[in-house]
Amino acid sequence: MNYLDELKNKKIIVLGLGVSGLSTMRFFARKNIDFSVVDSREVPPNEDIAKQLASSFHFGKLTNSVFEDANLIVISPGIALSNMYIQDAISRGVEVIGDVELFARLNTKPVYAVTGSNGKSSVVTLTRDVLKQAGFNVALAGNIGTPVLDVIDEDFDCYVLELSSFQLETTHSLECEASCVLNISEDHMDRYDSLVDYADAKQRIHLHSKLAVVNYDDALTHTSHQPQVSFSAQQGDYQLSNHYFSAFGESLLATAELSVIGLHNQLNALAVMALLKNLALSVDIFKAAFNQFSGLAHRCQLVAEHNKVLYVNDSKATNVGATQAALMSLANGKNIILLAGGVGKGADFSPLKNEIETYVKQLITFGEDREKIAALSDNTKQVESLELAVKIANECAVSGDIVLLAPACASFDMFKSFEHRGEVFSDLVHKVVNA
Template sequence: MQYLNEIKSKQITVLGLGVTGLGIVRFLLSQGFTPKVVDSRANPPGIDWLKEHAPMLNTHFGNLDDAALSSSDIIIVSPGLSLKIPAIAHAINSGVEVIGDVELFARINTKPVVAVTGSNGKSTVVTLAYEVLKEAGYKVALGGNIGTAVLDLLSDDFDVYVLELSSFQLDTTTSLKPISATVLNVSEDHLDRYDSYQAYIDSKLSIYNSAELIVVNTDDIQTYPINSGVTPQVSFGAQHGDYHLAPHNGETHFIVKGEAFLAVSTLAVVGKHNYLNALAVMALLSPFEVNKKQYKNALSQFNGLAHRCQFVAEQNGVKYFNDSKATNVGATIAAIDSLASDGENLIVIAGGDSKGADLNALKPYIKQHVKALICFGKDANELAAITNKSYLTNNMEEAVTLAKVLSRNGNIVLLAPACASIDMYNNYMQRGEHFVECVMAEQL
C-alpha cells in the first residue's frame, strides 16, 4: 500500500458512479481518502449509498463541463466513459492523470496476476482458470470485468488474482505486470468507441506490455504482439501450438507440448470453442504447479456459464441453446462453428445493436451451416440483408415461435445475436432469460 501513502495529499476525483465507481469510492474511503465524486447523470446509480454512508463527500452530478475536472490531481474513471469525452480530454491536456480502477489495483498489488482479454470467451476462461487454481490448492481471487471489482479483492490476502479485462479497462491501465496474459481472439466490436478496428486491436494487445508470459492463439494472428521482444511466448490452437487438439487412442485429446494430456471428454461442456478455452487455461496456468488429477477434477466439474452457449432444452427432437453473450460477430461465428454439423442444421436467432460492426463476416458460416436466420431488433434489417435465408420478426416471442415452426427433428435453435442487447433489454442476461422463457413456454 506504499503507493497510497504517496498520494495522500492528492486531490482525487472518482468519475462515474456505476458499480465500478462505487467500488472505487468505497475503497478510497476505507483507506482514509475523501474523493470528489462526479457523474454526468443527475441521479446516478449509487447516489443513495453515498447519501447514507458518505454525505461529507464533495459531489457533482450533471454536465461534466461544469465539474472542474482539471482541478484534480488524479481522476479515476469508470471504464464505460471514453477518454475522448471533451471534459475528460481537456483534463488530460491540462496535465491531470487519468487512470482506471485496474491501474490503481496494479500500483498497489504485489501478488501474481493472470490477465485475460479478447473479444470472446474471456469470462469462461477466467472462471475455469479460477476453478483449476482453486482445485490445485491456491487461494485465488476472480474479478475485473466479471464478478468483483478489482479494488474489492484487495481486502483479503490471496495467492493469485485471475482478472478478466475489457479493452475499456486496458485503455486506462499501464502498470499491470501479469505473470501470464492472453488475448484469446479478436473480432470487430465496440467500433462505436474506437476510431478504427486497429485501435481496438491495439487496446487489446496492450495487455502484453509488461507480461512475463504471453499466450497467443495460433488460429488468430491478431492475438500476436506487435513487437515480440524477448518476452517468452506459448501458444494454443485447434491444430497447432504448444497446446492443441489431436486424436490419441481413438479420441480427441488436449495435447500439451507434444504429449497427450487429457481426453477432451474430461471437460463437462462440449464444443470446439470450449476445448480451445480449456487449452488457453492450460497455457495461462503453466507458471503454476497444477497436476493432471487436479485438472481432471476441475474440468469434469465445470458446467460452463449462463448465457454462453448454454443448453436450454430439447423439444420434439430440437435442441435449444442460449448464447446471448454473443454480442459481436466473432462470438456468433464461434457458436455456429461449435454446434454445426455437416449440413444446414442450425436455426439462428440474432439481432440488436451491431455497434457499427461489419456483419458480412457471418456469410460463409450461414451459407454452410444455417438453415434459417431469424432477425429482430435495431439492426435486424442490416443483418437480414446478408442472406436469403433470413426472416424478420418484431421481438423475441415472434422469433422463438417462428424457430419452432421452422425446426425439424435433429435441428438446433441457437440464440447468438451478434449484437448488443441495449436496444431492447437492460443487458445480455435479461435477453437470454427472455429467450429461455419463450423456449419453455407452451409448445406449439
Template structure:
C-alpha cells in the same frame, strides 16, 4: 507498487459497480474523493455518506472542476475521448482506471485475460483450476467483481483478472504472471476509430507480463513487441504442445506436450471451448495449478450462463442460449463450435445493436452453415439482408415462436445475436433469460 494518495485531489468519474468500489477503496485509504456521474440518480450512491467525500456532482461533467484534480479514476464505460476528460488531461491531470489503481497497490501474482470472446469462460476456468489445486484464487474485473473489491479480500494467492479493452485503455503498470489475448474480432467500433485501435487496446495486456499466451490461428492476438522480452506460448486446435492430438482413434487435449484428457470427457462442447480449455490450462499451469486439478475442473465445468447454454431439448430439437454473443466473432465461434454436432438444420436468432461493426462478415458462414435466420432489433434488417431464408420479427418471443414452426427433430435453434442487447433489453442476461422463458413456455 504502493502509492500515497493522501496529498492528491482525486475524482472518481462514473459511479457504476467499479466506480463505487473505487470510492470505497479510496475512503479506506483515508482519501476524500470528488464523485461525478452523468446520471442524476446512479444506483448505489445512496450507500456513500455525502460527508465522507469532497462533493458529489451529477449530470453534465464540469470540465473546469475536473481540470483542478491531480488524478481522475475513470469508469471503463466512459471514453477517454470525452471532451471534459480530454480537457482535464490537457491540463496535466493523470487519467487512470480502477485496474491501474489495483496494479499500484497489489503485491500478489496476477493472471490477466482479454479477447473479444471467451474471456469469462477462461477466467472462471483458471480460477477453478487454481482453487482445485489448493491455491486461493479469485476471479475479478470485467467478469463482475471489481478489482478493488477483490484486493480487499484476505489471503488471496492469485488474482485472475478478466480485462476489457476499455479497462486496458487506462492501465499501464499491471504486472502479470501470465497474460492472454484469446482472439480479436470486430467489436466496439462505435468507440474505437478502427480495428487497429481496438487491437492495440487488447495488446496492452501483454505489457509487463512474464508469459504471453496467444491464439495461433489469430494473428491479431500475437504479442509482437508489446510483450517485450517475455516468452510466448501458442494455443492451437492442431497437433501442438497446446493443441489436439489423436491417440488410438480418440482426440485428446494436449497440454505442455502431454495428453491430458479425451475430448469426450470435456463437460463443455464445441471447438471454441476446446480452445478455451487449452488456454485456461496454460494460464493455470503458469500460476502453479496441478495437471490433476486441471483435468478434474474440465470434466465438471459445464459452462457459464448465456454462453452456448442448453435451455431445452425436446422432441429432438435443442434450444441454445448464447445471448452473451454481443459481437460478430462470438456468433461465428458459436456456429463453428456447434454446427458439427447438428445433424439437421441450424436456425439462428440474431440482431440488436451491432455497435458499428461490419455485419457482412457474417454472410459466408450464414450461407454455408445456417438454414434459417430470424432477426430482431435495431440492426436486425442488416443481418436479414445477408441470408436468403431470413425472417424479421418484432421481439424475442415472436422469434422463438417462429423458430418453433421451422424446427424439426435433429435441428438446433441458436440464440447468438452478434449484437449488443441495449436497444431492447437491460443487458445480455435479461435477453437470455427472456429467451429461456419463451422456450420453456412453448407447447411443442
C-alpha cells in the same frame, strides 16, 4: 512514502458512479482517502452513497472547471478517454487512471489476466476453478462482475482477472504471471477508430507479463512479447490432437473430460492450460476441474431438448465473432436455426455471411439491426419480437436441428442486458416445448 500515503496528498476525482465507481469510492473511504465524485447524469446510480462518502460532488453537465483542481482522476471504463474534458485535463498534466491501475499499484499477489472479444468470462472462470483444485485461495474479479478493489484487501493467494479493452486503456502497471488475448473480432466499433486500435488496447495486457498467451489462428492476438506460448485447434504449442488436449506434442487429457460441449469450449480449455503453464500443474488437477465445469449461463447454454431438437442460449454472443464461433462449434452440417439481432454498435455483419450460408438452414432476425443481418441470407424471416422468433423457430425445427440464440448484437434496444435477453429466450423456449 507508500502509494496510499501519496494518495492522501492528492486531489482525487472519481468519475462515473457505476459498478467500478462505487467500488473505488468504497475503497477510498476504507483507506480514509479524501475524494470528490463527478457524473454527467443529473441523477446517477449510487448517488446516495456518493453523497455519504465523498467530500464533494458534481452531478450533471461536465465543464472544464469541474476538473480544474484535480491531479488524479479515477475514470469509469464506460467513459472514453477521448472525452473533450478528459483530454483537456490530461493536457494540463492531470493523471487519469482506472480502478485496475489503482489495484495494480497496490497489489503484491500473483495475477493471471485474460482479455479478448469472446470467451473471456468462461476462460477466467475455468482458470479460477483449476487453481482452486490445485489448492490456491483465488479471487476472480474485473470485468466479470466483482471489481478489483473489492477484493484487494482480502487474503488471497492470487487473482484471476477478466479485463476489457476499456479497462486496459487506463492500465499501465499491471504485473502478471501470465496474460492472454484470446481472440479479436469487431466489437465496440462505436468507440474505436479501427479494429487495429481495438486490438492495440487489448494488447496492453502483456505490458508487464512473465508469459504471453496468444491464439495461433488469430493474427491480431500475436505479440512480440517474450516469452510466449500459443494455442489453436490444430497448430500451436497447445492444441487438439486425436481428441486429446496436447502440449508441445504430448497428449495430456482426453477432450471428453471437459463437461461442456463445443469446439470453442475446448479452445477455451487449451487457453487455460497455456495460461497456467509455468505452474506445471498435474494433469489430474485439470481433469478434475474440467469434469466439474458446467459452463456459464447465456454462453452456449443448453436450454432444452425436445423431439431431438436442441435449444441453445448464447445471448452473450454480442458481436459477430462470438456468433461465428457458436455456429462453427455447434453445427453438424446445415442444421442451425439462428436467432440474431439487436444493437450492432456500428459492426460490419458481412463476415457472418459465410457461416450463415454454411451452417444456417433458417435465419430469423429481430431488434434494431434486424434488416442488416437479414440481408446476409436469402432465407430470412424478420420479426418484431423474440417471442415471435422463438415461435417460428420451433415451427421450423425438425429432428437434428439446433435452435440457437446467438444475436451478434448488444441487447439494450429491447432488453435490460444480455442476461435478461437470455432469460426471456429460455422462458419462451420452455413455453413452446411444453405447450
